[in-house]
Amino acid sequence: MVLPVNRDGFLLPSAPNFRDLGGHRTESGRTVRPGLLFRSDALHSISAEDLSTFNGLGIRQLLDLRTSHERENLPDIVPEGAEYAVVSVQDPEKAGANFSRTLTDPEAAQAMFGNGGATRFMDEVYRDLVNDTEALDGYRDLVERAAKGPTSLVFHCSAGKDRTGWGAALLLTLLGVERRAVIGDYMESNTRQANTEKWMRLLSDHSGLEWEDVVPMTRVRAEYLNIAFEQVDAAYGSFDAYVTEGLRVSGTTLEALRERMLV
Template identity: 50%
Template sequence: MLGTAPNFRDLAGSTAGGGARVRRGLLYRADSLARLDDDDFTILSGLGLRQVVDLRTVFERERGVDRVPDGAEYVVLDVQRNHSTGADLAAILSDPDRARAVLADDGAERFMLEVNRMLVGTRDACAAYRKLVERAAYGPLPLVFHCSAGKDRTGWGAALLLGLLGVPKDDVLEDYLASNARLGGLMDWIMELVGGQGLDPATVRPMIEVRPEYLEAAYAEIDSVYGGFDGYVAEGLRLDPATVDALRERLLH
């Protein structure tokens, strides 16, 4: 839909429990909105967005300022609490010495598994994702939430919201994996970047893809720490059941 934000998409269409479906035009997920050209910004503005939720770190936000449509509230929910590490892949791969340290001994996949465990296991992440759910349940809509590539931090946010709406795991995974088909330009840019630094592009590929095992790492962490998704929602996110009910009332039909 947006050539300069290729991972922008509606979360609608999935079937939840009882045959209800996720409403269209209310909840969007995206990659960075800092790179939007004028044509895409016009399209975005035409959606009538009321909230733009930025999951990125302060370092990413300073490097790329979002283009926010008139009438939309801009909200920062930094899931990493201003850390320069974590899912900010561009920063890691732009530093050859740091990249070599991360990528050594097949480290890229281990790194991504740890990122996904962090997204459900840290206090900062839980606080940010709780607020995302509350804003989707009670705040003005439509809402878009995003990070830089729209695949990891945004990917878990989408998995969380769809899970709360009762969408089956197989459909959540399908939405999660859809990022791979939308990020060809990013992948090409990163491959060119690392190749020019003398790094083996094959060692980087696990960091610029989404894979089923990454999402499963998040679910496994939830099972280990909270005993399952319901425990994560109640104890980790500390979401009131009324908020989940409100979310479903708004977003299902």
């Protein structure tokens, strides 16, 4: 069962998947503090109309989860007073980091994404977000930066749904938010993909694929996130073991994260 969420609307219409992780209740009855943890899609597109709001959120860290190719092509707009940091969570040689290039080659696109390939591709992306050394190092960095500060912080990728989605699921789970609410937060990305859909439709036009073949990469599905959690259990036996043995996050860091982020 997925627990629906009712969040705070579109804080930044020009970055529709920008939202606050605050307000979620934990299983112990505490609440994630609002205004400290933000998740987002790409931040190169902040409009002039949204800039004052963006600068007024008090963001002190902007963590960019994108690949070097994405960062160079579409550099972020960084809020006033914020530190910009690259936090890599994807092996740049993996297909998941280069799918947009594949879509420019019709033959390669058909081979990889046709006939249900896009769904299989997404399944593999989520396994890699748990397994890859780059992902383990990057998500540890995300947790440590959230715990240490300075806060507030925003972390993002391009669509704000997969790399960012697993990062948000990780942080909320560490803070004690129940799984149904974690999945509910994750699924909300589907209502916030206007920018991504425009971009993906352009890529689809050049790929020779039918739009239906591409759709699995433009949306989140609960089964995608569940694949990541299942991979955690398969590789480590439990979420706690994934955190301590895979991510190598210390107990001191977890205590600091919860002290900073919960009321």
